[in-house]
Amino acid sequence: MSGPETHASPAPTHPVRRRVVLYVPGYDPSPPRRYRERYRREAARQAAFSGHEIALSPGAEAGAYGWDVAARIEGAEVAARFEVLHWADIVRASMAQGIAATYGQLLRTAGIYLASGALFRLLRLRKGPVIAALFPVAVLLLQLLAAAALALAVTAAAAALPPRWSVLPGLLAGCAGGILLLRWFRRRDHFLAWYLMHDYAFSARHRGAYPPEQEARMAEFADRIAAALRSDVDEVLVVGHSSGAYIAVSLLADLLRGARVPEGGPALGLLTLGQVIPMVSFLPGAGRLRADLALVSASDRLSWIDVSAPGDGCAFALCDPVAVSGVAGPGKRWPLVLSAAFTRTLLPGARAALRWRHFERHFQYLNAFDRLEGAAGDYDYFAVTAGPRTLGERFAGRKPSASRIERTASGHTDRAA
Structure with missing residues (x-):
């Protein structure tokens, strides 16, 4: 099913001054501080290219794996609290296998x-x-x-x-x-x-179903997001990278089912980056994920932007994860599928440096872009996460990528009850 040619999200009643960003990493045994240091390093680089002012400080919230950001972007001052929804311990346990x-x-x-x-x-x-x-x-x-x-x-x-x-x-x-x-x-x-x-x-070990230990951790993550939605902020932004993208979808689906997205609360955004959702949603046991995709894609309580790039060989680039999984219904609103367009957003030298660094290309969505101009400048991770506009407002009216893939390709389209 083809989605609409444009997506428009209601403009917020006031600019974003305070934001909570909850980042869901992919299958990565690295500690959360790696993401903090990446953000620090790449924010400084993006500031040099784009004129942003971004300062990091240790997270003020006890027990959270995160950091605080004070930024001046697009002429406005914004405070953002970042938290990594940490499951690296589960990853490390799953990697503790003998030969x-x-x-x-x-x-x-x-x-x-x-x-x-x-x-x-x-x-x-x-x-x-x-x-x-x-x-x-x-x-x-x-x-x-x-x-x-x-x-x-x-x-x-x-x-x-x-x-x-x-x-x-x-x-x-x-x-x-x-x-x-x-x-x-x-x-x-x-x-x-x-x-x-x-x-x-x-x-794949449960044929696409979430393992029990992951479901338990996801319940904790959902509680963290729900708490953020009850706090005095202007936007709650959930970012899922790589395999963290399908976890993020399921988290928001659980919140929607549980009526835990309050009316009149902060704007809720879902940003999926370099997603590999079909690797799981195409499996026979992934009925839960397919149901989650269908629910989130039809919700008017959030904005969902999916960003990928054909130059990232580790992602299902420009594949609408809802449509290709065969669960796009008549009320489908999301995601808005956009290209990070590495050939247009990175200078030749930067692209050459990434040529054989396949994993770093997969993480480029979290990095600085040195050629943000015109139509190519729509995706700026630091403006999205620390700028004065909500995710929905920032991409309101944008057309989806003309190269997106929407044909149903999965042989399993049943959904969990």
């Missing part, structure tokens, strides 16, 4: 995507993120072959020694050598293949 368990994950995850038909449907949608998903499979299998080759070589060399060597000690030595090599590969993980394998396995 055999990781190869077991590989087999199970590949089996789920193949048997459900999701892999082939995702390939027809966007090849880049699917190739990124197949990359760790290929690397881990090559590493297993290298370990097997080493084991055979050591065994053969031992068999060629004087008769006091038997086949069994040589075989044991060969197996030990192969295991040590795999441990070395895992410890170094230069290509991040082991990390990526854990990432895809985490999303």
Whole structure:
């Protein structure tokens, strides 16, 4: 289903002076301070390019993983409180797998995507993120072959020694050598293949349903957002990056179902960046997520902007996550799908620096852009999060990207009751 050609959100009754930003990271074992330091570094760079004034200070709220921002952007002073909705401990626990368990994950995850038909449907949608998903499979299998080759070589060399060597000690030595090599590969993980394998396995292990520990943490996140919506601020902005995008959608769906978005309260915005929602929503057990997508997409209680870029090979760039998942109803309002247009928003030198840094390209949405001008200057992460306009007002009247993909591609479109 094609959405409207323009999206207009009601203008706020007054400019934003106070904002709460709740950031949902993707599958990332890094501590929240990494995001604070990225924001500090990139805000200074964006200030140099755009004339913003942005100062960070430690978060004043006890127990929150965050920081405070005092900014002067577009001629207005804004105070923003940032909080990272932290689930890195769950990520680290899921990555604490042995070698055999990781190869077991590989087999199970590949089996789920193949048997459900999701892999082939995702390939027809966007090849880049699917190739990124197949990359760790290929690397881990090559590493297993290298370990097997080493084991055979050591065994053969031992068999060629004087008769006091038997086949069994040589075989044991060969197996030990192969295991040590795999441990070395895992410890170094230069290509991040082991990390990526854990990432895809985490999303797929329940065939697209959220694991119990993640549901429990999401309930805590929803309480944090609900508390922000009851506070004396002008906007509550939820930002979901990468796999954090589908978590953010489900959080807001839970709040809408529970009637926890107060009338007359702060403006509520959802900003999804570099989303990989189809990787989960196409799986047979993702009925909960598909229902959440449908609910949020039809809500008049929020504004949802989805930003991605074809230059980000790790994201389902410009894919309307609601439409491609087959849950776009007649009342669909959101998301407004926009391109970060790296070719227009980054100077050639900056693009060249990112050429082989695929992960940093995936994080570019959180970084400074050195070529914000005209139509290319609509997306500025620091103006969005610390500027004087709500998310809805900032993009009011904008047309969605002409290159967006809206055709239904998922073979599973049922929704959780």
